[in-house]
Amino acid sequence: MTLLAFLFACTGGGSATTEPPAAAPKELHVYIWTNYHSEDVVKRFEEKCACKVILDTYDNNEVIEQKLQAGGVAYDIVVPSDYMVLSLSEQGLLTELDEAKLPGLPHLDPKLDWQKTSGAKRTGVPYLWGTAGLAYDTTQVTGVVDSWSVVFDPKNKNRVVLLDDMREVFAIALKSAGKSVNDADEADLAAALTKLKAQKPLVLAYDSSDFAGKLQGGDAWVAHGYSGELASAARESGGKLKYIVPKEGATLAVDNLAIPKSAKEPELAYQFIEFMLDPDNAAETTNATGYATANKDALPKIKPELANDPAVFPPPEVLANCEMIKDLGEATPKLDAMWTELKAF
Amino acid sequence: MTQTSRGAWLMAPAVLLLASMLILPLGLMFMDSFAPRGLHGGVDWPDDLVAYFRSGDFLQNYASALTTTFLAILWRSLKLALLATGFCLLLGYPVAYTLAMHLPGRLRSLALLGIAIPLWTSFVVRTFAWVWLLRGEGVLNNLLEWIGLIDQPLALLYNEGAVLLGLVYYELPFMILPVYASVERLDKRLLEAAADLGATPWTAFWRVTLPLTRPGVLAGCALVFVPAAGQYVVSDMLGGSKVALVGNVVQNQFFGGKNPPFGFALTFLLTAMVLLLVALAPNVVKEK
Numbered sequence: 001m002t003l004l005a006f007l008f009a010c011t012g013g014g015s016a017t018t019e020p021p022a023a024a025p026k027e028l029h030v031y032i033w034t035n036y037h038s039e040d041v042v043k044r045f046e047e048k049c050a051c052k053v054i055l056d057t058y059d060n061n062e063v064i065e066q067k068l069q070a071g072g073v074a075y076d077i078v079v080p081s082d083y084m085v086l087s088l089s090e091q092g093l094l095t096e097l098d099e100a101k102l103p104g105l106p107h108l109d110p111k112l113d114w115q116k117t118s119g120a121k122r123t124g125v126p127y128l129w130g131t132a133g134l135a136y137d138t139t140q141v142t143g144v145v146d147s148w149s150v151v152f153d154p155k156n157k158n159r160v161v162l163l164d165d166m167r168e169v170f171a172i173a174l175k176s177a178g179k180s181v182n183d184a185d186e187a188d189l190a191a192a193l194t195k196l197k198a199q200k201p202l203v204l205a206y207d208s209s210d211f212a213g214k215l216q217g218g219d220a221w222v223a224h225g226y227s228g229e230l231a232s233a234a235r236e237s238g239g240k241l242k243y244i245v246p247k248e249g250a251t252l253a254v255d256n257l258a259i260p261k262s263a264k265e266p267e268l269a270y271q272f273i274e275f276m277l278d279p280d281n282a283a284e285t286t287n288a289t290g291y292a293t294a295n296k297d298a299l300p301k302i303k304p305e306l307a308n309d310p311a312v313f314p315p316p317e318v319l320a321n322c323e324m325i326k327d328l329g330e331a332t333p334k335l336d337a338m339w340t341e342l343k344a345f
Numbered sequence: 346m347t348q349t350s351r352g353a354w355l356m357a358p359a360v361l362l363l364a365s366m367l368i369l370p371l372g373l374m375f376m377d378s379f380a381p382r383g384l385h386g387g388v389d390w391p392d393d394l395v396a397y398f399r400s401g402d403f404l405q406n407y408a409s410a411l412t413t414t415f416l417a418i419l420w421r422s423l424k425l426a427l428l429a430t431g432f433c434l435l436l437g438y439p440v441a442y443t444l445a446m447h448l449p450g451r452l453r454s455l456a457l458l459g460i461a462i463p464l465w466t467s468f469v470v471r472t473f474a475w476v477w478l479l480r481g482e483g484v485l486n487n488l489l490e491w492i493g494l495i496d497q498p499l500a501l502l503y504n505e506g507a508v509l510l511g512l513v514y515y516e517l518p519f520m521i522l523p524v525y526a527s528v529e530r531l532d533k534r535l536l537e538a539a540a541d542l543g544a545t546p547w548t549a550f551w552r553v554t555l556p557l558t559r560p561g562v563l564a565g566c567a568l569v570f571v572p573a574a575g576q577y578v579v580s581d582m583l584g585g586s587k588v589a590l591v592g593n594v595v596q597n598q599f600f601g602g603k604n605p606p607f608g609f610a611l612t613f614l615l616t617a618m619v620l621l622l623v624a625l626a627p628n629v630v631k632e633k
Binding site: 060062065066069087090091158164165166167200203204205206207217218219327329330332333336337339340341343344345 | 385386417481598
């Protein structure tokens with residue numbers, strides 16, 4: 001073979017052999033939260049569908065929204081939380097899913113299949129879910145801890161980490177007052193702000209990324225954060241750290257597999273969602289990530305230390321007080337002004 | 346081809362680049378700073394623009410920025426940026442002066458390299474290193490406890506002081522480099538002449554070196570002050586997000602706040618303040 005022919009063959013421009021040129025494997029672009037999938041499950045999907053899965057990660061719902069609004073990106077699967085699915089659907093950015101192509105849907109826990117219960121169009125398929133509760137250091141915080149009151153206890157001055165997220169932080173104050181996390185009443189929000197301003201001296205930092213690290217490192221005694229990370233930090237700590245969902249309730253987030261309208265490989269995306277609905281694959285995903293699955297038929301296959309951990313799967317009476325965050329619409333700037341005020345002084 | 350037209354051709358690529366990558370986006374942002382927000386974020390111009398402008402609602406974003414809350418945050422941002430500039434000058438001038446005046450060639454190159462090397466590493470990583478140094482169970486507190494100077498960890502992190510430290514740390518090279526350039530270019534014979542005429546080294550520094558290196562100092566101050574006023578990563582990481590700067594408020598408008606037009610308005614208010622200060626500062630210095 002001459003050098004030229006060799007180069008030509010390498011570029012795929014021509015074939016020196018008689019085989020017909022093999023089509024390049026299809027690519028599925030998945031935009032997903034950090035630490036939110038099982039490598040093995042994804043690998044098996046690649047083998048089954050003879051395709052290549054390209055994962056890209058984010059740690060903030062709003063980033064998906066911005067990317068899809070701006071256009072120019074071709075993700076086939078995105079994994080937004082419940083409220084973001086609604087917001088994206090209303091903006092016409094998600095494909096309305098054809099349930100006939102997803103025969104695995106009945107595996108889902110009806111209580112967590114929130115779009116079905118609310119009678120909305122299906123644009124997302126519940127994948128994993130979690131709560132935003134609190135974890136604490138049992139060597140520093142003693143006594144019974146089952147309530148948000150520990151966040152307001154002056155004994156924990158400069159030892160409390162709260163999420164750097166206005167909805168989650170206001171949810172603490174609203175839940176403590178027995179209100180809904182989606183309460184947009186001005187007087188209720190003003191009361192919540194007063195409570196949070198008085199609590200600010202107890203705050204070590206508002207942090208949405210390293211909340212578990214600050215607790216593990218010993219700087220914080222109480223950390224408000226997402227169950228996935230905090231519960232696994234608690235399991236690894238050998239009893240030093242403990243994660244709870246306070247009895248007043250907390251926010252609950254269901255993350256959903258969805259197909260953007262701009263997807264290049266929608267059929268492959270359907271296959272991916274169906275593959276993830278399989279109870280074995282769903283159980284393996286939970287076992288790998290530590291996040292609870294929305295798949296009820298996967299529960300028996302989950303490893304016992306996760307299945308019996310109330311931090312991952314809270315008891316029904318606690319779960320009854322938990323709520324999903326909904327978009328506040330017109331009230332958002334009002335809440336943002338209060339959040340800025342909390343941060344200003 | 347005349348000199349002027351040749352000049353115009355040489356400048357064309359840069360002018361085009363600036364126009365398309367800076368002026369055009371800034372213009373669009375300025376326009377959108379008068380728009381109402383969309384329900385899900387984004388910019389949502391009303392259908393009846395005439396009525397919208399007549400009603401005066403187009404000023405709402407600027408009006409809602411003029412609250413005590415926002416002015417307090419603006420004041421803190423400018424105060425910290427000014428303090429950072431002052432500290433950078435105090436720390437950076439002697440370093441630049443020593444480098445240019447007293448170090449032999451090879452050592453000088455090494456020292457300049459040493460100043461530049463940290464800039465090759467991601468700023469977030471370097472800031473995280475400060476978190477590890479300063480946190481309650483961090484290197485510095487453990488060291489002080491081990492020596493026996495303290496028995497309770499000091500709260501070194503997550504306060505305004507930590508944010509100021511972060512700003513000074515990050516901006517210092519941008520002060521040293523322009524000052525170094527102007528000290529190095531200084532005609533040393535002028536200092537010899539001053540000495541011959543009976544000036545003490547101190548007088549020579551005040552009357553000759555400092556005035557002649559003023560352009561470098563001003564450039565350094567501008568290079569430090571302008572980015573410091575718009576910083577937001579430092580206040581997130583070293584301030585524990587408790588010490589909000591204008592940059593943090595702007596950032597939130599594009600995330601949880603879902604109000605880009607307000608974010609644009611805040612940006613232009615900050616830009617106006619910074620431009621005003623940068624424009625006035627040289628005059629203030631000159632009059633002195």
